[in-house]
Amino acid sequence: MxxxxxxxxxxxxxxxxxxxxxxxxxxxxxxxxxxxxxxxxxxxxxxxxxxxxxxxxxxxxxxxxFSNDMAVDENEDAAIVSIDLQEEYSGLKAQDLQEAKDQLLVETSDMLRVPLFTAEALLRNHEWSREMLLEAWMRDAIVCCEKSGVNPPSSVFEDLMAQSSEDSDTLRSVTPRHHGQSDILCDICANYIPSDETAVPMSCEHRFCRACWEGYLNVKIQEGEAHNITCPAYDCIKLVPVELIEEIVSRDMARRYLQFDIQAFVDSNPNIKWCPSPGCIRAVKLPDMDGASGVMSPVQPSIASKLPGDTSRSVDCGSGHYFCWDCLGEAHAPASCENWSKWFQKISEICPEALCDTSGAVETSANILWLVTNAKPCPNCKSPIQKNEGCNHMKCSKCKHDFCWVCLEQWKKHSSATGGYFRCNRYDVSKKVDEQTEVQKTEAEQKHMANKEMHKFVHYYTRFKNHDNSFKLEEPLLTTAKEKMLILANAVSDPATADIETKFIEDAVHQLLKARRVLKCSYVYGYYIEEVGIRKPIFEFMQTELEEATENLSQMINRPYLRTPRNKIIGQAQLVTRKRHDLIGAIARGLVPVDLSPGNSRKKYSFDVDFSQLEILLGNTALMWIEVRMRST
Ligand SMILES: [Zn+2]
Ligand SMILES: [Zn+2]
Ligand SMILES: [Zn+2]
Ligand SMILES: [Zn+2]
Ligand SMILES: [Zn+2]
Ligand SMILES: [Zn+2]
CATH class of the missing domain: 1.25.40.20 (Ankyrin repeat-containing domain)
Incomplete structure (x- = not known):
């Protein structure tokens, strides 16, 4: 057979x-x-x-x-089920926020030996940064407390007394006054309040026994009505002060109380933001730059100052909302907020979609027309081809010619495996640099320069637009692919596990779309990056790697019938995710040679091509960077 x-x-x-x-x-x-x-x-x-x-x-x-007999590559783990790698920025549910706040409060309270409520007030006044608080505390704990509007805890004075007994005159009484009470009925339990019990001082003068107070507060806290707890007396609207709550309830209950107040925690925390999508109740935290730490730590001093000005951070709230951390608009990393709006300004000035009607540069118009209409003639046999999938690897149905939709070159030139290079993202400016050095410019030359400028814009715009189109064509896969996979899994396995066995396709589509978005915006970043120097070749090299991995993934999953085993798809999606993190991470570190960038001890760029290929690809300018990297390994 x-x-x-x-x-x-x-x-x-x-x-x-x-x-x-x-x-x-x-x-x-x-x-x-x-x-x-x-x-x-x-x-x-x-x-x-x-x-x-x-x-x-x-x-x-x-x-x-679902075949298992396909030979699995050495570096692929056959047992992997999930694609999701650690994201740079991750979404937080209300529960995560409460846990984060709780952890910070308990640790700070233990460290400074202050009550939880005092710790909260102190942290709130220091942008929820334990480092900032500690600095102020070490300078002068009493001033630090006064500025935060709390009474200095007794531990501060004990420390001071231990240091010097002469300072004892600064000691103020912070212990509650004790005075005996008798013949007073508790309005709740109708018993006499024990005479040796410390009074609960409410300004409304309503009196209850401590046991009733605690029971009342516990119920309120457990009901989640943590804020605006009023006096238990009928019709009394006096608020119970937080110090009183902490004095009465157990420490565990106090922690629960404080957890509810996450609104202020997020609002005044520079490292956590609410998702701007209407109706979304999630928040996003800004963790380590290298994304390698899985530990939840809301304390990240001066992280913003480390980010270069020519980029931005995109975040994912976890409910499918992607937004820009810096401007809260649509996610556009790695392009900076400023360049992103300049880019759309430029598009509206040039009106590329209307250019086809003018009698300008013929090639320019044709290029743009192709992208707008999603139709091009086959570069080999000239028969018209309609693009209806996101993948840029096109195959002419007439002559079977394989070509790249973006640059119309043969597809086999786009793979390093076949000896060529995936290089249709690169914009060659060598001619332009020569012209810039000439002092004299005739009118004709200036016009030529304008054409060059237009040519550069078209180069980046077409690739930007192409990824945008691909994104729109691939987005429906989220539902269609998942539905089909469920049918498939039911056919081959236990229906109970079908959902788990088909999750990979959903994950893979998510990773594909994230990569598309980054690739699209990376052409805006590339348009504004300086044309001389080492940063551009480094950027284009990493962009190429992401583009190649993304097109391969798209070919695997964006087709009427999948013909790739699950493990291969999962492996490819993981590769795409890693390449995306590499590109974004490298830009966030300023595209500097890896060993010179600060705080980058854990993560290295990884190259799958050998040195001679890199030399050709990057040119001599990048060689010293490569050498630095090679010496270190
Ligand atoms: Zn009572
Ligand atoms: Zn009252
Ligand atoms: Zn959201
Ligand atoms: Zn922005
Ligand atoms: Zn053809
Ligand atoms: Zn190409």
């Missing part, structure tokens, strides 16, 4: 294209190869699809996706 003919069709190819379902099942159950391709690079599944036998195509697809 595996006998090869000239057209390289196997028995399974014939059975699939002839619609012989029973025969297909028989062959598959007896080990017929699923992934083998004929001369037209078609698997049996593709043949069934082309011949219109969708039930056979579905059957073969499920066998391919």
């Amino acid at each position: 595996g006998l090869l003919r000239k057209d390289k069709n196997t028995g399974l190819h014939y059975a699939a294209s002839s619609g012989l379902k029973r025969c297909v099942e028989f062959l598959v159950n007896n080990g017929a190869p699923l992934f083998i391709e004929n001369v037209d690079n078609e698997t049996p599944c593709d043949c069934a699809e082309r011949a219109g036998f969708s039930d056979i195509a579905l059957y073969l697809e499920s066998k391919m996706v």
Whole structure:
């Protein structure tokens, strides 16, 4: 059955294209190869699809996706089920926020030996930064307390007395006054308040026994009505002061109370922001720059000052809302907020979509028209091709020519595996630099310069727009792919685990879309990066790597029938995620040679190409950077 003919069709190819379902099942159950391709690079599944036998195509697809017999690469872990790597910025549910605040409060309270409520007031007054608070505390604890509006705790005076007994005159009484009470009825339990019990001082003079107070406050805190707890007396609207609450309730209950007040925690914390999407109740924290730490720590001093001005940070609230940390608008990293708005200003000035009507540069107009209409002639046979998938690897249905949608070059030139380089993202400015050095410029030359400027804009705009189009074409995969996968999984496995077994496709689409968004915005970043120096080749190299990985992932998952085993798809999605983190991380560190960047001890750029390829790709300017990196490994 595996006998090869000239057209390289196997028995399974014939059975699939002839619609012989029973025969297909028989062959598959007896080990017929699923992934083998004929001369037209078609698997049996593709043949069934082309011949219109969708039930056979579905059957073969499920066998391919969930096949385990495919040889797994050395570096791939067969057991991986989830794609999600640690994100640079992660969303926080109310629960996470409460835990973060609780942890910070308890640690600070223990460290400074102050009550929880005092710790909260102190932290609130120091942007929730324990470092800032500690600095102020070490300078002068009493001033620090007074500025934060709290009474200095007795521990401060004990410390002072231990240091010097002469300072004892600054000691103020902070212990509650004790005075006996008798013959007073508690309005709740109607018992006499014990005479040796310390009074609970309310300004409204309402009196209750301590046991009733504690019971009342516990109920209120457990009900989540932590704020605006009023006096238990009927019709009394006097608020119970927080110091009183902490004095009465247990420490555990006090922690619960403080956890509810996350609004102020977020509002006054420079490292946490609410998701700006209407109705979303999530928040986002700004953790370590290298994203390697999984430890929740809201304390990140001076992180903003480390970020270069030519970029921005995109964050994900965890409910599918991506936004810019810096301007709260649509996510646009790595482009900076300023360049992002300049870019749209430029688009509205140039009106690229209207350029096709003018009699300007013919090539320019044609380029843009192609991208706007999503239709181009095949570069080989000139027959018209409509683009309806996100992937940029196009195959002409007439002449089978493989080409790149963006630069119209042969696709095989785009892979390092076949000796070529994926380089259609690079913008060559060598001619332009020569011209800039000339002092004399005739009018004709100036016009030429303007054309060059336009050419540069078109180069970046077309690639920007292309990723935008791909994003829109790939977005529906989130629902369609997931639905189809569920049907598939039901066919091959226990329906109870079908959801888990198909989650990979959803994760992969999410990673694909995130990469598309970053790639799209990276062309805005690239448009504004300085044209001389080492930063641009480094940026373009990493952009290329992300682009290549992304196109490969798109080819795997953006097709009518999947023909890639699950493990391969998961591995590719992880690669895309890593390359995206690498690019964003490198830009955040200023695209400096890796060993010179501060605070980068853990993460290294990883290159899959050898040194000689890099030399050709980057040119001599980048060589010293590479050498620095190589010496360190
Ligand atoms: Zn009572
Ligand atoms: Zn009262
Ligand atoms: Zn949100
Ligand atoms: Zn922004
Ligand atoms: Zn063609
Ligand atoms: Zn290309």
